[in-house]
Amino acid sequence: MTNYIIALFLGVFFGLSLNKAGLTKYNKIVNVFRLTDLAVLKFMMTALVVSMIGLYALRGLGVITFPNVPATYIAGNLIGGLIFGVGMALTGY
Amino acid sequence: MKWLITQIRKEEWSPYIAGILLGVMGVLAVALSDNLLGASGAFENLAGLIGKAIAPKIFNTLYFNFVMPPGITWGVVLLIGVFFGGMLGAWSSGTFKLRWNDDLQWKRVFGPQIWKRAMIAFVGAIILEYGAGIAGGCTSGLAISGGMLLAPAAFIFIAGMFVSGIATALITYGRRY
Numbered sequence: 001m002t003n004y005i006i007a008l009f010l011g012v013f014f015g016l017s018l019n020k021a022g023l024t025k026y027n028k029i030v031n032v033f034r035l036t037d038l039a040v041l042k043f044m045m046t047a048l049v050v051s052m053i054g055l056y057a058l059r060g061l062g063v064i065t066f067p068n069v070p071a072t073y074i075a076g077n078l079i080g081g082l083i084f085g086v087g088m089a090l091t092g093y
Numbered sequence: 094m095k096w097l098i099t100q101i102r103k104e105e106w107s108p109y110i111a112g113i114l115l116g117v118m119g120v121l122a123v124a125l126s127d128n129l130l131g132a133s134g135a136f137e138n139l140a141g142l143i144g145k146a147i148a149p150k151i152f153n154t155l156y157f158n159f160v161m162p163p164g165i166t167w168g169v170v171l172l173i174g175v176f177f178g179g180m181l182g183a184w185s186s187g188t189f190k191l192r193w194n195d196d197l198q199w200k201r202v203f204g205p206q207i208w209k210r211a212m213i214a215f216v217g218a219i220i221l222e223y224g225a226g227i228a229g230g231c232t233s234g235l236a237i238s239g240g241m242l243l244a245p246a247a248f249i250f251i252a253g254m255f256v257s258g259i260a261t262a263l264i265t266y267g268r269r270y
Binding site for chain 2: 017065078
C-alpha cells in the first residue's frame, strides 16, 4: 500500500514537471524533431544528468541498490526506437 | 515567498528546472520503492487486464503472461498520478481547459478539423505504443529511466527515436519544415 502512495506521489510530480516543461503540447514535441525548439531535449537531458548523479552517488554510499536495468538487445531497442519516433512525431504526445 | 509562488504559477518553466524536478523524482522512485519511472508499460498492463477479461484466448500469450503481466501495477498508479499532476500544473498556471484541437501550429499545417487531429493522434499512438513495446520502454521508461542507470539500451533507443522522428517530421511537414 505504501508503495502505491509513493507511486501516486511521484506520479503527481512527474506529471507536473511534464506539464510545466511544456511537453504536454503538440508543438513542443514536434518542434524538437524540426530542430526549432529543443526544450524536450533540454528537459530530458537535465533529468537524465540529475538522476544519474543522484543514483550513482547513493549507490556509492551504499544507500540503495539498482533495480533491474532495462535489457539491451540492440536490434529490438533500435527498431522499437525507430517505430516509436514515427508515432511521436505524428501525435506530438 | 511571493516570488516563488509567481515562479511556480508560470505556465512554462525553464526546461532545466522541470528536468531537475523529474530527475529528483527518478532518484526517489529507486530509493523509496525500487522502481523505475515509466509510462508506456502501464498501458500494456491495463490492456492485458482488459484483454484477458474480454478475449482470454487471444491474450494468453507469452507477452501478456510474462513480459507484461496484467494488473494494477506500480506503473498504473504512477500514471494516475501523472494525470492529476498534469492537471495540477495546468490549474496552477490557469490554463486548465478541455480542448480538442487548439494548437496553433497544428492548425496552420494540417487545418482546424478535429477529426483529422483525433485520427492522426489515434494511429500515431498505436505506432508509438507498439514501438515502445518492442524496445522495452518509452521516453520515460527507457530513455530517461534506463539512461540514468547508464543502460546502453536507452541511448540506442534515443538515437532511433530521433532519426525516425526527424524523418517523419520532414515528410509530414514537407516544405514547411
